[in-house]
Amino acid sequence: MPEYRIAPSILSADFARLGEEVRNVSEAGASLIHFDVMDNHYVPNLTIGPLVCEAIRPYTDLPIDVHLMVKPVDRIIPDFAKAGANIITFHPEASDHVDRSLSLIREHGCQSGLVFTPATSLDYLDYVLDKVDMVLLMSVNPGFGGQKFIPAMMDKARAARAKLDKYKEQTGRHIALEIDGGVKVDNIGELAAAGVDTFVAGSAIFGHPDYKAIIAEMHRQIALHTQAQ
Ligand SMILES: O=C(CO)[C@H](O)[C@H](O)COP(=O)(O)O
Numbered sequence: 001m002p003e004y005r006i007a008p009s010i011l012s013a014d015f016a017r018l019g020e021e022v023r024n025v026s027e028a029g030a031s032l033i034h035f036d037v038m039d040n041h042y043v044p045n046l047t048i049g050p051l052v053c054e055a056i057r058p059y060t061d062l063p064i065d066v067h068l069m070v071k072p073v074d075r076i077i078p079d080f081a082k083a084g085a086n087i088i089t090f091h092p093e094a095s096d097h098v099d100r101s102l103s104l105i106r107e108h109g110c111q112s113g114l115v116f117t118p119a120t121s122l123d124y125l126d127y128v129l130d131k132v133d134m135v136l137l138m139s140v141n142p143g144f145g146g147q148k149f150i151p152a153m154m155d156k157a158r159a160a161r162a163k164l165d166k167y168k169e170q171t172g173r174h175i176a177l178e179i180d181g182g183v184k185v186d187n188i189g190e191l192a193a194a195g196v197d198t199f200v201a202g203s204a205i206f207g208h209p210d211y212k213a214i215i216a217e218m219h220r221q222i223a224l225h226t227q228a229q
Helices: 015-027 050-059 074-082 098-107 153-171 185-193 211-226
Strands: 005-008 033-038 064-069 087-090 111-116 134-138 176-180 198-201
Touching: 005 033, 005 211, 015 033, 015 050, 015 211, 033 050, 050 064, 050 074, 064 074, 064 111, 074 087, 074 098, 087 134, 098 111, 111 176, 134 153, 153 176, 153 185, 185 198, 185 211, 198 211
Parallel strands: 005 198, 033 064, 064 087, 087 111, 111 134, 134 176, 176 198
Antiparallel strands: none
């Protein structure tokens, strides 16, 4: 049984009280803090950078999971590692040299990962799995919180898990599978059954009045859908 992790996306938090929001979701049962970095170039929105990562670092002991939606990729990696990031993921299309970017992340002491937009092929994984700690599937087009889950991503999650399971059979190493976009209590169980173990949720958590209750309900749904497996 994998460890199931809920990663609140602070994109949907109250930015005027960001430290407090990070502390509150950490105390409410989150496993990771998901940190969305958008550059208004690779994606059509502009959000937060290493300065904000450093500012929230004292508010949680949880790993900070930085999702880079930026182009170029490499020059910002050392800055995030220095700012306290623990996991850094990026989009293969945004990197000139995917293998080099993955190595750079690990050289800076962080776990590394590749992110797949809904239309990006999982083939990008084929020659770099040894350098990947987490695969992040986007189930919306990147750029904004609060979008609707794209149903075809359920099959993509199964395909990704099959690829990662095959790799585990060969090497013994588990690679986490994370999903991001439109994750709610009504689809999280099916996603877990499809092989996802790490769930980013922004509006579903920060839009709920009780963070502890919504995270507990997500775990309950996961358990309901995976117990019989
Ligand atoms: O990366 C993102 C958008 O690019 C967000 O993390 C994602 O969409 C989460 O928001 P929500 O749970 O509200 O869909």
